[in-house]
Amino acid sequence: MADAVKRRIVLDLDRCIGCRACGAACHVGHHGQTNLVPGRIAGVAILPIHCRHCEHPACAAACPRGALYQDESGVVRRSDLLCIGCRSCSLACPFGVIPDEFVRHVSPKCDLCVERVLAGDVPRCVATCTARALSFVELKTAAGEPEYVGGRIQSRAILRRA
Amino acid sequence: MGCSLLLRPGGDAAFFGADGAPALDYDAAGAVNGGSLCAKGNMVLELLIHPQRLEAPAVRRADECRPVAWDAALDLLRERLLALVRDHGPESIGIVVGPHLTVEEARLAARLARTLCTGNLDACLAEDRALLSGPEAAGALPAAVRSPREIAEMTALLLVGDLFTVAPCMAKCVLDARYERRQNLLSVLDATRTRTAWFGRPWLRCRPGREAAALALLLLLALERSPEAGSRWRAVLLDSLGRASTQDLADLAALEVAAVEPVASALLGEKRSGVIVSPAFAGRERDVLVSGLAALLAEATGSHLLLMPSGPNARGVHEALAAEGFPAPGGLTTAEMFEAAATGELKGLLVLGSDPFAALASALPRVAALNLRLLAVTAPLPGETTLAADVVLPAAAWAEKDGSVQNAFGEDVELVPALPPPGAARSEAWILDALLARLGTGPGPAAAGISWPAPRVPADLWFEELRAWLRRLRRAPVVPEAGSHLLLPRLLAPHAADGWLTRRFSWPRHEFPHLQLWVSPAHARDLGVAEGARVTVRSRDGSARMLLHVEPRVTEGVVQASSSHPEVRGLLRWRIDPVLRDLDLSPVRVNVEVAGGSDG
Numbered sequence: 024m025a026d027a028v029k030r031r032i033v034l035d036l037d038r039c040i041g042c043r044a045c046g047a048a049c050h051v052g053h054h055g056q057t058n059l060v061p062g063r064i065a066g067v068a069i070l071p072i073h074c075r076h077c078e079h080p081a082c083a084a085a086c087p088r089g090a091l092y093q094d095e096s097g098v099v100r101r102s103d104l105l106c107i108g109c110r111s112c113s114l115a116c117p118f119g120v121i122p123d124e125f126v127r128h129v130s131p132k133c134d135l136c137v138e139r140v141l142a143g144d145v146p147r148c149v150a151t152c153t154a155r156a157l158s159f160v161e162l163k164t165a166a167g168e169p170e171y172v173g174g175r176i177q178s179r180a181i182l183r184r185a
Numbered sequence: 186m187g188c189s190l191l192l193r194p195g196g197d198a199a200f201f202g203a204d205g206a207p208a209l210d211y212d213a214a215g216a217v218n219g220g221s222l223c224a225k226g227n228m229v230l231e232l233l234i235h236p237q238r239l240e241a242p243a244v245r246r247a248d249e250c251r252p253v254a255w256d257a258a259l260d261l262l263r264e265r266l267l268a269l270v271r272d273h274g275p276e277s278i279g280i281v282v283g284p285h286l287t288v289e290e291a292r293l294a295a296r297l298a299r300t301l302c303t304g305n306l307d308a309c310l311a312e313d314r315a316l317l318s319g320p321e322a323a324g325a326l327p328a329a330v331r332s333p334r335e336i337a338e339m340t341a342l343l344l345v346g347d348l349f350t351v352a353p354c355m356a357k358c359v360l361d362a363r364y365e366r367r368q369n370l371l372s373v374l375d376a377t378r379t380r381t382a383w384f385g386r387p388w389l390r391c392r393p394g395r396e397a398a399a400l401a402l403l404l405l406l407a408l409e410r411s412p413e414a415g416s417r418w419r420a421v422l423l424d425s426l427g428r429a430s431t432q433d434l435a436d437l438a439a440l441e442v443a444a445v446e447p448v449a450s451a452l453l454g455e456k457r458s459g460v461i462v463s464p465a466f467a468g469r470e471r472d473v474l475v476s477g478l479a480a481l482l483a484e485a486t487g488s489h490l491l492l493m494p495s496g497p498n499a500r501g502v503h504e505a506l507a508a509e510g511f512p513a514p515g516g517l518t519t520a521e522m523f524e525a526a527a528t529g530e531l532k533g534l535l536v537l538g539s540d541p542f543a544a545l546a547s548a549l550p551r552v553a554a555l556n557l558r559l560l561a562v563t564a565p566l567p568g569e570t571t572l573a574a575d576v577v578l579p580a581a582a583w584a585e586k587d588g589s590v591q592n593a594f595g596e597d598v599e600l601v602p603a604l605p606p607p608g609a610a611r612s613e614a615w616i617l618d619a620l621l622a623r624l625g626t627g628p629g630p631a632a633a634g635i636s637w638p639a640p641r642v643p644a645d646l647w648f649e650e651l652r653a654w655l656r657r658l659r660r661a662p663v664v665p666e667a668g669s670h671l672l673l674p675r676l677l678a679p680h681a682a683d684g685w686l687t688r689r690f691s692w693p694r695h696e697f698p699h700l701q702l703w704v705s706p707a708h709a710r711d712l713g714v715a716e717g718a719r720v721t722v723r724s725r726d727g728s729a730r731m732l733l734h735v736e737p738r739v740t741e742g743v744v745q746a747s748s749s750h751p752e753v754r755g756l757l758r759w760r761i762d763p764v765l766r767d768l769d770l771s772p773v774r775v776n777v778e779v780a781g782g783s784d785g
Binding site for chain 2: 037147
């Protein structure tokens, strides 16, 4: 349990090819609901944007039904039963990782594939990543070594050619 | 491709609506994919328990397909095949196999053709066929890439086409080669800014449809630098190029010689270099010339060659049929079979594991269907071809049958069935076995033992085609044609999510609900419409309605739409390639008109 909460999904921008296999894996693993936001960068690339599972989640504070909550392991989760799809969490999220949902009236929310993580595995999107761009790393590593996600960004072809 | 995946019992029955459905997991030991799966791979589970799965044989009576028992369906098929042989001769029957068959099933199809005494057996592999046939047609003998690890260790790579869309799981080894070893060269030859082209350093952005000219330029530069390279075919190649200089070829491809030279030098100079060709290059013209020239380039520079077909077992089926000697001398290819059916020469067609109506999407199959007296299809899901079929036989899907396939690196991979096929569905091996048992020794006693020599495309035919193509380009570099924009087909993001099979999956339907036409922002401004507007695209050969998508990556004068969607394929120009005698696509010019209405 302790290991699970300390790890987060990190995207290496230099490696992502935008194949969206992560979105498909998320869709298959979450009852047909994709919890990943396909973000557009500079209008030319589609990259997945993941929930950060904030220490003080603004989405949970904004939820009028208490459907979003931080469990004892620190993962911010959503209750399917309580969520009414009001999109308050979408507006409150500072990273824009909770997309609007108009069909099922249940806001898509990354749950870090906790059942897999607790079994010692990695989230589905990380397992399926075709370019090894997504990794599931210790939080302190990601925070302590910012160059991990930004070291090669200057060489990113899409940003130079945008 | 031969990507491996794990299916474990105890999946989510509530989502898939089936009890005992397995759960998908990622096989980290997979030799090709190393555990990762593309969007299509992630959808495999949905194919197995799709609510539309065909579960019982059906026979058409009075414009309606009615379910029948296997014995009745196979007896009827036998009777009608024998009646056609009796009335019109064995050459009135054709057999088309698709990339969804195993190697063993392709060999059984060859046995059926021999039993019926027909030489008309061919694979419907669409673009993969030209890709796989190119090296042999050109007589090239390059070394082959044998594993993803080899790619990761290469210090100079040339990617032809959009490899990351055709085979996303190859991205990790290509990017390892790019990033983990400094000073590596990852060059991409593609006319459009695809997700592979973003990573190209340099990105050789040739003129759409002129990939063959760009490769000829690379080859010429390599031959100039290495006088002893390609001694077997050097003279005939130079003759075919018609004394074209490097500058001539650079002009045809719209490339700078100075930009291409470092790539040729690196491929020649580096000890570990590779050329990878995927069938998704934007121009879609003379695929067989592109793959043949890439193979010659690999041989001349001592690079390793990898051809990456998009069909699951395209390589296995292609090679199994060639080994069995099909299409036989005098036999018809897939395209010729449909032509013969349209003119009434071919009366019966047996389609195994393919949907040629959707894959070819020209008017030809539909005309052919009207004239056919028998159209029998095996398929796991209903498709365009099953709608027109007289006999529909439900087939098992990948994880439901055993046998072997050839993966992208030419290795045999054994399939392990994870669950039984639904209802009365059976594997093609079972179906062909049962049909062969009913046919006995076939209509002619000598028929069963017939063996034809392996079909070979004469190399001089390929060189002759190269010469004729270059001569035509140099004479009239710009083909005057009506239409305001050039339509370039492109593969959709989730790895051919709108292919004939994968269009039925829930994720592509959710993420890509409409057929989109990609236009540049300036083009959208000219049309006076915004994102989501309905437009009609007209080419000389057809029209299609699509939703507009404004995309900054699209260049002026070009529009793009998904290459695997039947409606888009219906817009493209089809011709029978003289080398392969198979259908070849060409880009066309189209007019875009606003159709009114908006989806918001």
